[in-house]
Amino acid sequence: MPVTVIKEELGQSMPPHGPHTVTVHIPGWDTAMLFRKGDKTIHAALKSMYPRFGPTNEAKQLAAAIHPKLSLPETYLCQPFASPDVFAAASEYAFSHWRKEEFKLEPSELLFRVVDIADTRLYVLAYPAAKGPGIMGVWQNLGGGISTRLAEHLLAHIETLAVDSFEASGSDGVAALEKVPETTYLPEGDAHQQIRERIVELLQRVPVGDVAQKVVPADVFLYNTGMAAVYRLHQAMLAVRPGTVVVLGAVFSNTWNLFKETPTRSKHFGRCDAESGVMDKLEEYLAGEQDAGRQVSYVFAEFPSNPILVSIDLKRLRMLADEYGFAVVLDETIGSYSNIDVLPMADVLVTSLTKSFSGYANVMAGSVVVSPSSTLDSLLKSTLTARFRNELFLPDASVLLSNSQDYLPRSTILNRNALTLAKFLLTHSASESSPITGVLYPPMTNTLANYTAHMRPATADFTPGYGCLLSIDFSNAATAKAFYDNLAVYHGPHLGAHRTLAFPFNDAIWGGGADPLTDPDFMYHISYGLRPEQVRVAVGLESEEELVDTFAYALQFAVAAAAAAEK
Template identity: 35%
Template sequence: MTIATISLPLGKAIPEKPHAISVQIPTWSDMCGMGRGDIQIMEALRNGYPRTFIHKDVQELSRACQSRFLSSPGKILLFPDPKSAQACKSYIISSDIHKNEAISSKSVSIFAIETGESQPTIMHAGKPPGPTTIWAIAFPEESAKVGAQFWRLTGTGISSRLAENCLRDVESMQRVDRPVKRFYSAMSAVHPVYQTICARIAYLMERASTGTPRSLAVRPSDVFLYPSGMSAIYHVQQMLLKWRGLETVVIGFPYELTIKMVETYGPSFKFYSLGTDEQIDEFEIYLDTKARSGSMIQAVWCECPSNPLLYTVDLERIRKLADKYGFVLVVDETIGSFANVDVLGVADIVVTSLSKSFNGYADLLAGSVTLNPNYCYYGALKTCLKEDYTNNLYIDDAIQLERNSRNFLERAAKMNDTAECIVDYLSPFASDPSSVVNAVHYPKTGQSTQRYRSRMRQATDEFTPGYGCLFTVDFDTIDASRAFFDSLDVRKGPSLGANITLAQPYVQMVLQKEKKWAASHGLRETIVRVSVGLEDKHVVLQSVKNAHMMAEKTKGTHAL
């Protein structure tokens, strides 16, 4: 029995569905080319992660809008609400960010587009109240790269399902000065699917909690839904800037978003990207120095555990510092997931990419923000978040998300088991000097294991928590990494937490142009990240064994 995916061609959507959020990039060479932006690789893509590669339906709708509504050459980006479109305009014209390359405000326009009596692609009770409205931002072609960067780093663009729906009524599109309320926003107030998702998340956040009992439980009204995980992060940061407008500190986020986060999300960020004890010592000294001068920070962001090195920072210590110095602690638990870890004992705010394990089928983007009612800033944060909140999770995506997440715990259990089985096989090689395996990064192994375990939920008859679906293997040489990746018979592409196994040489694809920066933050270019799926664990394990055997054959051929 084999997974038989090595022959899957470059650029093929994975999974093979209309709204897939990953894409097959089958070889090490292809991944490097993708990271560099090589034209021949980019032109071969028929799909991609929607924030990085704009979905074909969104592209088609954008072209139709450009043809209909632009009198001169230019580009259009489409958003589900006017605030997101305005934020994109502010980014494009910002001289603080783009210096001399910034364009004038007069060259950028925002307008609403309505289609006729569109029906959602997934039918549900009741008729949608009126036409669909989306917002377009039009700008010169010279700013296309900058606009795409905003789309990628904020995750606020329209959904592929919304675009698909609009294309059904593309002939009825018209530019309007006074748009009506778009149907899916109005539906969000009455359609039960949103309440169902929020209630499910609230239940999972409180299920089998760790540590001492909490005074107050998370309610569905404490959960806010967004059209992507990055949109959830973006809106929380915007809310924090509105609330306090102070410095934000990032601890243990050593990945590509930190490079542009300062420019996109607002001023004044400080990074401790490895999150080691020594860095937290430095951070505490920094906090004390600021306090002595009468100043403070607004928030600290952490992951549990981190992507892609699966490291868990000392969240308990950071919580104590939050209480002492009066800042908010935001934790992204996407990698650990609602199933395995409970971060409400430390976090004021929990952000999650629902696109990953919660959804589980790699066919939509969604995100959530959960506010913890047990900390002192809860009331102020909830008031501030609600003031500007718009539910932009498209109704069709919400309905699909609710369906997909029904078996979340069942899927999480299987992926926990498969990943642990494979890591148990690989880990001994990391301590063997004769092996090409340099390290295996996984919450069960390494220096931060006890910190992760302190956040694990209690075991119940329903579910036994584990270490998640993700692990990262580091090899001694590029040759060994390449041999392992090219021989690994699984799907090759971005994203994680899907029902299918996905592998990616993380630095080669994500940080190809920033390798020195990545290395300075502990990310070697020899790492291969693997997210296991729901395939038979013995089949996946055998594929890993075969790939590992090929990697070992490179021993002594070339030094890194």
């Protein structure tokens, strides 16, 4: 069948367009690299944006309306948040030794203000625009900020804006936290409780093995983004059990940044495939920590990992956790509730509900589920409850709940499409002329047994699979680029959506500087599988035939590039 050309402009979202979409089309390899480098022309063209990557148009409009009321310098930008503890988090982040000197703010430059709009209290960070990279991690890594729907709602009532008398700067903001005006936070509604009940229903659906204690809605905590869920849990875990945070395998870049900068200790084991011996290495590390009088707070892992789809040995990890007393935190976003049952192996699950659970790329949220079988259950739940304030706007919760109603039928199509595409790519890689050197998808890895050990049993209405995400390794950058530049799907970062997305994820997200291959951090990530010549693919709901034809067409250009290089 003929390939459908993507006609969307740079910076637009995938259809259907709207003010609340969380995708952005960044067509072509070179454009993605310019995006990585912060090219102003590229960023100025962005009409849509993944909200944590940068302020959306609605948030920018709201900030622009707030800005003149705060008597800020013209060279300043401001960013509104719904929680007062953003002031402490911003101070800790902005003045950390991790910040690059050229972007590090002076204490007097980071300003804290409070405003009220339509019975909603906002906590505003104001900072010099030129030093934005030194503060943006507060919404990127910590998951803060407000949603497009909340911003749209507040813009409609901007005439009610009132500025509170509270003012502080970075140096005295933390000291003045007790004086920061409190808030009632955002009100919850029936949709919040129904989402909790929906998650419980999915977690208890055809479990793997016997269930000692069933999860209940009170075990589920909802947050405004997936990273907010990770961050809030991280804070609670260190309060309940101080110690080292151990990370296994590839994890999402913002999660990595959060753990890397944790004020306690962190340890990362990058390579976690079946030949890595990682569990033996972890056991040796745990014994060494114990001998040194230190303890591990928790071990964090994605199952399977993004973007290389490795599945760690959860049974061995659980045995080590029981022996050494640490908690196991699993991010099952990629495997997803429908396909896998990993709660018996975990003390806590975190999930980006923005992805497959939502499925339509038009709302953000995250969840934390505390296992009732965990020895930390009571203490951790009470800590999370004491710290919890709702930041998930009710209209966002309502959209999320509506989207989730067809989660299982969508998951059937996503599983089918990804497996069909992975098999096609694997067959292509067997050809001598193929520039594909690896297809990264759970059935094609040497950790398949670890994944299948936790697959849910099939039912009359659903057969579990391996999720929507896969990655393709190419022989070199030229063949990867030739393929990607001719791949007629939407180009950009996201997964679990209704349309297929592809992105040179590693090079664009992890690459950082002008020449990533001189970056020691990126070289480390390359060592365990995050290769720059890799294209990440998140399949959508198209037909299998359309997907195979689209990828076959693009592969012709990669084959031609490989042949030209040999001449």
